[in-house]
Amino acid sequence: MSDAAPTHSLFAPREVRGIVLGLTLALFLSSLDQTIVATALSAIAGDLGGWELMPWVVSAYLISSTVTTPIYGRLSDLYGRRPVLLASVTIFVLGSALAALAPTMLALIAARVVQGLGGGGLRALALAVVGDILPPRERGKVQGYLSATFATANILGPVLGGLFVDALSWHWIFWVNLPLGAAAFGATWFQLRRLPLPGKTPKIDWLGAALILCACTPLLIGITFVQRERSWLAPEALLCFGLGLAFTVALVAQERVAAQPMLPLQLFANRIFTAAICMTGLASMVMMSLVVLVPLHYQTVAGLPAREAGLRMIAMTMGTVIGSFAAGQAVSRTGRYRALLLGGTAVATAMCLFVGWFGLGHSLAVDSVVTLALGLAFGCCFSPSTIIVQNALPPRDGGLGVSCMMFFRLMGGAFGVAFLSSLLLGALPAGASGAAAEPAFAMVFEAAAAIAALAMVASLMLKEIPLRGRE
The missing domain is CATH 1.20.1250.20 (MFS general substrate transporter like domains)
Structure with a gap:
């Protein structure tokens, strides 16, 4: 999308309402999965074993969804919002199915990583699409709806997690994402068809994307060690922070010379x-x-x-x-x-x-x-x-x-x-x-x-x- 070609005028108020409904659902999905697992952890560990790995069921999603957020934003600027958002929904639903079917705690953690890879895109792109369909002066109401959705998911997550565990089983905290994800996919497919795609073929800074992952992942893992060891001087935490800092320096060096940087320093x-x-x-x-x-x-x-x-x-x-x-x-x-x-x-x-x-x-x-x-x-x-x-x-x-x-x-x-x-x-x-x-x-x-x-x-x-x- 060029600076001189805003797309706000392409969408009538009725279309905006339909798009916002789909975006709200996508944001609700990604935000809910950050909290719904909390009240089900003991049931999951009791079924799958691996009590010592229990915190990683939460951390795996948090880390993978966080570190991919800027990458999704850049990819959507280069390839268009709709195809990248559709890919995010697909990855998230796939991760949800894998989590529901996980036979071991390690398999569940791996599935949560896949879920997070999709959830990072849902969260980032739901906000970005609003910028395509409405000018800044008119975005306030919609941003209020999306912020309220985020807060509501944080409230309902632990409650729904407890209800699913008590009434059905912990597997349903992941199965429920399949119909919700299908609805989000359908809304994205039909409502965003008129969003224009970028005019020229992009050149992707894949090295920059890899360095973003390598810089941010150790930092977030280091935080989990701080919380577990109750000290910022824990050797594992210091090692992770050192790795994160080293990759951050490499990221800055790469983005200074990349033709189309994944994270433009300007x-x-x-x-x-x-x-x-x-x-x-x-x-x-x-x-x-x-x-x-x-x-x-x-x-x-x-x-x-x-x-x-x-x-x-x-x-x-x-x-x-x-x-x-x-x-x-x-x-x-x-x-x-x-x-x-x-x-x-x-x-x-x-x-x-x-x-x-x-x-x-x-x-x-x-x-x-x-x-x-x-x-x-x-x-x-x-x-x-x-x-x-x-x-x-x-x-x-x-x-x-x-x-x-x-x-x-x-x-x-x-x-x-x-x-x-x-x-x-x-x-x-x-x-x-x-x-x-x-x-x-x-x-x-x-x-x-x-x-x-x-x-x-x-x-x-x-x-x-x-x-x-x-x-």
Whole structure:
């Protein structure tokens, strides 16, 4: 797609609604499979054995779906969204069938890798297609729907996983993807036929793609070692981080000379793109960490049972959904986004400090207000960020820009959970609970506030430029 040939005018409102429905389904599929397995792990391990390999059932999908995200974005810019998205759905459904039929834990982990290879494309391209069918000024509502879909999948995943295990078997958490995947394939096949293909034959930077995989995979595996060993200085983690750094240097060298680089370095010369990437990565560090730490705080410090701790997280999740919708509407109506990001990061900083200083679990009303405010803040951060990135880049780089944003968001979340969890475990006395654990949690929430403040600084660096319309 050239800079001068936007495709927004090709699609009537009725067609846009049909496309968005298909994209929502694709995004729901990829996001659901990141969380639906959590409540089924014990049943899977009890059936297949291999308890020591159980964490890799989750990590395999997370790693493969994350590292392929920027590659899918670039391929879709070069070959077109529709064929690459169809390939992603096919790979994801194939991986789901293999996972449902897996006879051993190792076979299941391998199938989860295949699933992730497809899931990375579903997640990246669902956002990129919106940039093809709507101008930036009109994308706010749709981005709100997609952000809400992502949050809803995170809520329903553990619930559906538990229901399938109790009522049927763990195999059904994968079988259910086949009809859903078929519906997503059909919607993509019919609804996106009118998307134009790139005009010239692309030259693929396969070495760059391989180096992206080689650079990112060790980093994510290193994070899993940090979480398992509870230390950033674990030898396995240091080895993985060293490999990741070495391949990153090689990746930068390759992309500087490639004719059509898989990851064009000039994108990072765009200050709006870079600031938006930094903001969303830092905000994701805080949000994903709080999803883990807040329930743990409820149980360890406040002494609440796991069921009640989970119920008290509903306010934050609903806040994220509402914030995403509201932010999307506001961007579409006003064409402005900077105030939303500043407000969201400022509220997140303030609420993290509040939790660090006063704690949670004392009052249901206070907990609901604080966690709802956190959810609203994150919704205001994430929903506009996709629009900002696409508006700042030429249409030919739209898919890559969005996939890079999603990649850094996922990497930020993974590093945030590892960093703040290891900080907590390093400061928490063995077996401590109640008042004895409170200082350790206070320190962690204050660290989260510092990260949110850095996200606010990145928001300040964002220059607000007019959003492109159909003209």
